[in-house]
Amino acid sequence: MDWEIVIGLETHAQLSTQSKIFSRSSTRFGAEPNTQANAVDMALPGSLPAMNRGAVERAIQFGLAIGAQVAHRSVFARKNYFYPDLPKNYQISQFELPIVVGGRLSFFVGEQEHTINLTRAHLEEDAGKSLHEHFTGPHGESSSGIDLNRAGTPLLEIVTEPEMRSAAEAVAYARTLHGLVVWLGICDGNMQEGSFRCDANVSVRPRGQTAFGTRCEIKNLNSFRFLERAIQYEVRRQIELIEDGGKVVQETRLYDADRDETRSMRTKEDSDDYRYFPDPDLPPLIVSPEWIEQVRATLPELPAAKRARFESDMGLTAYDAAQLTLHRAVADYFESTAAALPAGQAKQAANWILGELSASLNRDGLEIAQSPVSPAQLAALITRIQDGTISTKIARDVFAAMWTGESGGDADAIIESKGLRQISDTGAIEAMIDQVLAANPAIVEEYHAGKQKAFNSLVGQVMKAAKGKANPQQVNTVLKQRLDA
Amino acid sequence: MTQLSEFHSIPALGEALRARRVSAAELAADALRAARAHSDANVFLHIDDELTLAQAREADQALADGRAGPLTGIPIAHKDLFVTRGWRTTAASRMLADYVSPFDATVVDRLRQAGAVSLGKLSCDEFAMGSANENSAFGPVRNPWDAERIPGGSSGGSAAAVASGLVLGATGTDTGGSVRQPAAYCGVSGIKPTYGTVSRYGIIAYASSLDQAGPLARSARDLVPLLDAMSGFDPQDSTSLESCDGRSNAAGRIQADFDAAQAAFQAAGDLPLKGLRIGVPREFFNEGLAADVGAAIESALKVFESLGASRVDVSLPRTRLSIPAYYVIAPAEASSNLSRYDGVRYGHRAAQYTDLADMTSRSRSEGFGEEVRRRILVGTYVLSHGYYDAYYLQAQRVRRMIVDDFQQALSRDCDVIMGPVTPSTARRIGDNRQDPIADWLGDIYTLGVSLAGLPGMSIPCGFGGDSGKLPIGLQIVGRYFDEGRLLALADRYQQATDWHQRTPEHA
Numbered sequence: 001m002d003w004e005i006v007i008g009l010e011t012h013a014q015l016s017t018q019s020k021i022f023s024r025s026s027t028r029f030g031a032e033p034n035t036q037a038n039a040v041d042m043a044l045p046g047s048l049p050a051m052n053r054g055a056v057e058r059a060i061q062f063g064l065a066i067g068a069q070v071a072h073r074s075v076f077a078r079k080n081y082f083y084p085d086l087p088k089n090y091q092i093s094q095f096e097l098p099i100v101v102g103g104r105l106s107f108f109v110g111e112q113e114h115t116i117n118l119t120r121a122h123l124e125e126d127a128g129k130s131l132h133e134h135f136t137g138p139h140g141e142s143s144s145g146i147d148l149n150r151a152g153t154p155l156l157e158i159v160t161e162p163e164m165r166s167a168a169e170a171v172a173y174a175r176t177l178h179g180l181v182v183w184l185g186i187c188d189g190n191m192q193e194g195s196f197r198c199d200a201n202v203s204v205r206p207r208g209q210t211a212f213g214t215r216c217e218i219k220n221l222n223s224f225r226f227l228e229r230a231i232q233y234e235v236r237r238q239i240e241l242i243e244d245g246g247k248v249v250q251e252t253r254l255y256d257a258d259r260d261e262t263r264s265m266r267t268k269e270d271s272d273d274y275r276y277f278p279d280p281d282l283p284p285l286i287v288s289p290e291w292i293e294q295v296r297a298t299l300p301e302l303p304a305a306k307r308a309r310f311e312s313d314m315g316l317t318a319y320d321a322a323q324l325t326l327h328r329a330v331a332d333y334f335e336s337t338a339a340a341l342p343a344g345q346a347k348q349a350a351n352w353i354l355g356e357l358s359a360s361l362n363r364d365g366l367e368i369a370q371s372p373v374s375p376a377q378l379a380a381l382i383t384r385i386q387d388g389t390i391s392t393k394i395a396r397d398v399f400a401a402m403w404t405g406e407s408g409g410d411a412d413a414i415i416e417s418k419g420l421r422q423i424s425d426t427g428a429i430e431a432m433i434d435q436v437l438a439a440n441p442a443i444v445e446e447y448h449a450g451k452q453k454a455f456n457s458l459v460g461q462v463m464k465a466a467k468g469k470a471n472p473q474q475v476n477t478v479l480k481q482r483l484d485a
Numbered sequence: 486m487t488q489l490s491e492f493h494s495i496p497a498l499g500e501a502l503r504a505r506r507v508s509a510a511e512l513a514a515d516a517l518r519a520a521r522a523h524s525d526a527n528v529f530l531h532i533d534d535e536l537t538l539a540q541a542r543e544a545d546q547a548l549a550d551g552r553a554g555p556l557t558g559i560p561i562a563h564k565d566l567f568v569t570r571g572w573r574t575t576a577a578s579r580m581l582a583d584y585v586s587p588f589d590a591t592v593v594d595r596l597r598q599a600g601a602v603s604l605g606k607l608s609c610d611e612f613a614m615g616s617a618n619e620n621s622a623f624g625p626v627r628n629p630w631d632a633e634r635i636p637g638g639s640s641g642g643s644a645a646a647v648a649s650g651l652v653l654g655a656t657g658t659d660t661g662g663s664v665r666q667p668a669a670y671c672g673v674s675g676i677k678p679t680y681g682t683v684s685r686y687g688i689i690a691y692a693s694s695l696d697q698a699g700p701l702a703r704s705a706r707d708l709v710p711l712l713d714a715m716s717g718f719d720p721q722d723s724t725s726l727e728s729c730d731g732r733s734n735a736a737g738r739i740q741a742d743f744d745a746a747q748a749a750f751q752a753a754g755d756l757p758l759k760g761l762r763i764g765v766p767r768e769f770f771n772e773g774l775a776a777d778v779g780a781a782i783e784s785a786l787k788v789f790e791s792l793g794a795s796r797v798d799v800s801l802p803r804t805r806l807s808i809p810a811y812y813v814i815a816p817a818e819a820s821s822n823l824s825r826y827d828g829v830r831y832g833h834r835a836a837q838y839t840d841l842a843d844m845t846s847r848s849r850s851e852g853f854g855e856e857v858r859r860r861i862l863v864g865t866y867v868l869s870h871g872y873y874d875a876y877y878l879q880a881q882r883v884r885r886m887i888v889d890d891f892q893q894a895l896s897r898d899c900d901v902i903m904g905p906v907t908p909s910t911a912r913r914i915g916d917n918r919q920d921p922i923a924d925w926l927g928d929i930y931t932l933g934v935s936l937a938g939l940p941g942m943s944i945p946c947g948f949g950g951d952s953g954k955l956p957i958g959l960q961i962v963g964r965y966f967d968e969g970r971l972l973a974l975a976d977r978y979q980q981a982t983d984w985h986q987r988t989p990e991h992a
Contacts, residue, residue, distance in 0.1 A: 043825040045581065046568040046590055047828035048722050078821050080868070083846055089824035146829065277877060280818055282723050402848055413656040443931035 001206055001241065005235050006161035006213065007170045008201040011177060012155045013187040014126065014194070015058045021125050021154035022049030022092065029193045030127065030154050031130070035176050037148035041128075043087035048281050055154035058186035058313070059099045059123050060287060060295040062156060065184055065302050066118060068103030070292055074122075079270040080275040085128035085146050093157075098122035101284065107176035108322045109169050116173050119159040123259075123285075126153040130212050130424045150194075156186070167231035171224050174198055177328060178224075183303055183328040197222045202234045213238070214248040218262055228324045230255035234262050267435065306331055314338060321443035323354055333375050340379030341386075348382050349447070371404050373409055381411040391472055424471045429462075429478055432470065434459045437482060447483055455479070489516045493986070495559055495653050495707040502548055502558040513541035513602050516560045520604055526627045528695030532605040536571045540602045547600055555710040557600030561654040564643050565606040567698075568687045572603075574691045574974035577621035578611045580826045580833045580852030591671035591685020591719045592656055593718050595736075599714035604652055607642030611854045612823065613691040615639050616666055616924045617917070620856040625914050629989040630955055634911040637667030643701045644671035647954075648989060654702040654711045660692050661811050661932025662697045662906070665943035667908035669747070669958020672945045674975065674985060675701040676708050679965045680938030682734060683712075684719030690822040692815035693724070695850050695935050704985045705944060705975035712968060714737040727987050728966055742969020743976075750774055750977055755892050756793030757977060758979040763789055764899030769930055775909035777949030781957040781978060782905050784803055785946040789903070789974075795893045799894040799902065800963075803887045807932040810887065813867050813880035813924055819857075820864025820928065826852060856921065884936045891937040901974065902962040905930055906943045910955035930960060940968045942974045945984040956984075 020027055023040035028316040039047040077095035079338040100121035107114055108243040124412030128151035130144055133325060158177065164170045178196055181187035188195050202279050203215035218234055221227040233255070238248050303325040308319035324334045334353050356380065361368060381402065385395050407413035415421055436458060437444055443461075446454035462475050489512055492498035501507045517537060520529050568574045570588035575581045589597070597603070605812040610620040618626040618641025626641045628634040629648040636645040640657030644667035647655050657664040659677035668675030675700040685696055700711035718727045718734045726734045765786065772781060786796055828834030828848030836849035851863070867876035892900060908927055917923045934941040939962055945986035946959035959978075963971040979985050 044587065044831070045574065045576070045584065046691045048686050050721055050723050068802045072795065078819050079826060082824065082827065087830060089827060090821050274866065277817060277868055279874070313697065326658055332898045337721065
């Protein structure tokens with residue numbers, strides 16, 4: 001049977017406000033437990049929520065960035081369920097009327113461009129954390145603790161339509177979304193700290209069938225690798241289950257990274273009735289057209305606009321432009337590099353950034369902001385390739401030296417100190433060629449007998465003699481002249 | 486020795502304090518002694534001499550420095566639904582029997598800033614759920630006019646404290662009539678302002694869309710400085726209003742509106758209320774209304790007519806529906822508001838339990854009283870999947886219709902609405918123990934005003950009951966933000982009558 005995979009993602013992005021969504025306490029990560037929880041966060045009697053406008057503005061920014069409708073009127077609702085790390089025993093969220101409706105996000109999966117429609121994005125508050133491990137009670141007994149520092153941290157829950165058809169597509173979407181919220185500055189994107197986490201709704205159906213299969217929701221995937229592996233495991237599990245004559249049960253599952261499998265958490269039958277109703281403590285959230293325009297004016301150039309500009313004005317391919325606009329820091333790096341180069345050389349900058357620079361960053365586990373090679377330094381290197389001072393091959397060695405900080409990362413200084421300047425002096429090249437031809441009569445014979453390989457072999461000998469510094473174009477030309485003379 | 490009982494109004498006592506004829510500290514000490522001597526009425530839940538005397542000394546300092554306002558040094562007390570630093574805040578519940586808040590409610594803070602001296606915390610129905618003050622974990626409060634009878638609720642302790650002369654003013658909260666009804670039963674004046682006038686921050690929530698704080702005192706004139714100090718926009722309460730119809734919700738508004746209305750009445754001469762149309766809703770005079778209450782209301786209306794007002798017949802056709810609408814909406818909100826009391830972070834936690842769910846369940850079953858449990862169950866039911874539309878949404882629709890009924894009457898037919906607060910005078914303690922619904926039905930005249938968020942007040946207008954010694958209240962309902970004018974109207978009535986000056990024999 002040929003199975004089609006159907007995936008929808010719900011992503012929780014913690015918004016980058018200084019204070020919580022309904023209280024004035026700090027959202028800083030990593031403080032001592034319960035030092036950033038005030039009366040509102042602890043749900044003390046008599047406390048009331050007061051909306052943080054900064055969280056609303058970030059949601060508006062997101063809505064504008066994905067071309068969604070920002071609702072004039074949205075409503076906060078209470079989602080009621082008992083859990084010790086949820087201090088009010090209800091979560092303030094948006095249910096029937098979210099702040100952001102619709103929108104779309106485009107990205108590449110390999111060389112193929114995909115566009116996914118978003119259903120909605122709504123504001124809500126994060127819960128606290130239960131501390132089960134390494135927690136001892138006041139009398140040294142083994143116990144469970146509650147840390148409410150996270151309680152009330154603003155979240156934007158971003159929900160897609162069930163339009164993704166592979167784990168790779170889901171990951172590409174999530175990476176693009178991650179890049180966007182960081183780009184906008186509305187989320188710090190720190191997945192280890194839980195700032196950006198995904199729930200995946202996964203189902204399978206025989207290809208051609210229009211009705212969806214029964215879905216399972218895998219909760220709290222906090223890395224792209226886990227997202228991919230959890231979906232892959234879940235898809236295999238569902239297909240095997242159905243092919244063995246079983247039925248998928250709608251349920252919530254957890255991904256266990258150590259065992260690389262998903263496990264049932266609760267089924268729909270025993271799921272809670274959340275008893276949603278509009279929160280009477282918070283009036284409907286009204287976003288005026290003026291407010292939207294004010295927020296629009298603060299938006300940076302969006303990835304899609306930048307991408308289009310990189311294609312049309314700078315001559316990049318759609319793929320390169322998309323890769324360079326996944327992260328704002330990368331796009332900024334590219335633009336700075338290109339700006340330091342003569343017009344028409346942006347393509348070279350893109351190649352270097354997506355090639356050598358990305359590989360080096362990945363290898364050393366660095367963010368582009370931490371790159372030892374600055375855009376100006378990279379531009380200087382590219383300039384030396386363009387003016388024929390060094391070959392592309394030599395440039396890689398120069399780059400490696402720049403990366404380690406040699407000569408202060410100055411390309412020219414490295415070229416000089418290592419004597420890497422390309423030999424473009426025709427006399428010197430002719431002399432080397434004559435020596436090689438004299439020393440290799442057998443290969444010259446082969447060339448004249450029509451073997452193309454022999455030519456390459458002679459080029460190799462010349463380059464070896466030149467220690468790689470001879471201008472390859474010139475070597476080719478002169479060698480051909482000499483042989484065919 | 487200065488005695489609080491020598492002073493019958495806030496202005497009179499204020500004048501004596503500012504003239505330094507009496508000291509706030511002496512007065513407070515006397516008031517604390519009186520409150521202790523009166524403990525069999527069970528009015529106060531928490532008293533702390535040191536806390537009170539410290540406030541009184543501050544008041545004396547302000548008086549000495551010439552920084553005194555109308556409330557400086559005036560003894561008041563707070564319903565135990567307002568959180569307070571120092572005094573415990575229990576909401577009259579076992580759940581919060583030992584709870585001390587780390588912050589003061591906005592109302593508590595504002596009254597303190599105004600110089601009022603708090604004697605402590607007053608009994609009420611548990612989490613403000615009740616109309617008799619019998620639903621208190623700490624025992625019923627006795628009506629100062631008849632110790633066998635209820636003081637009304639849920640602000641029963643507040644009304645009884647004022648009626649007994651233990652304080653000159655008290656705070657209350659009104660969700661469905663909890664200021665007006667006990668004021669009526671205890672023969673004192675009380676006002677529930679427009680929803681959003683007074684900050685709810687620091688008031689233990691019962692039904693958030695209805696809860697509104699208001700003061701109780703001997704007279705309308707005494708209510709003015711109290712409400713003025715309590716009201717005003719508070720950014721910590723998102724439902725508090727910055728303004729209404731272009732008028733700023735700030736301290737001073739109530740006093741200014743009261744003064745302006747009074748000046749207008751004064752200028753009108755012999756018929757000060759000439760031109761005022763009093764709407765009398767025919768639905769308030771149904772078969773359920775006791776004859777003595779009906780007669781007292783009739784007499785009160787005649788007094789208003791003698792002052793120049795005219796009487797018009799109005800209809801509030803959805804009056805009966807206010808009971809089911811209220812008893813769906815209020816429990817729904819309460820079921821969610823009270824879910825924070827789980828024994829995890831504060832409050833009662835069961836001694837024995839098997840697991841987390843059992844701990845929550847036992848703690849709540851033990852911590853909450855019967856009426857609170859009943860309303861939580863009702864509220865949980867009406868919000869549950871499959872019943873939400875039929876109950877909660879339907880109740881909200883009815884609520885909007887009730888709002889429309891009041892709006893129509895107050896915009897087209899009349900300037901103010903008057904009628905009874907309660908169908909009868911105060912019942913005996915224990916009478917409705919087997920029939921909780923009977924008390925719910927008794928709220929019929931007050932619920933609509935709460936659902937509409939309108940300002941409403943109760944002032945004494947006669948006596949009734951078998952003994953002829955039980956107070957009867959007149960309800961006055963105005964347009965949104967009409968508090969100052971309502972108080973001035975009530976004051977005019979109180980200039981012409983002396984019901985508000987009567988005190989219980991043994992007080």
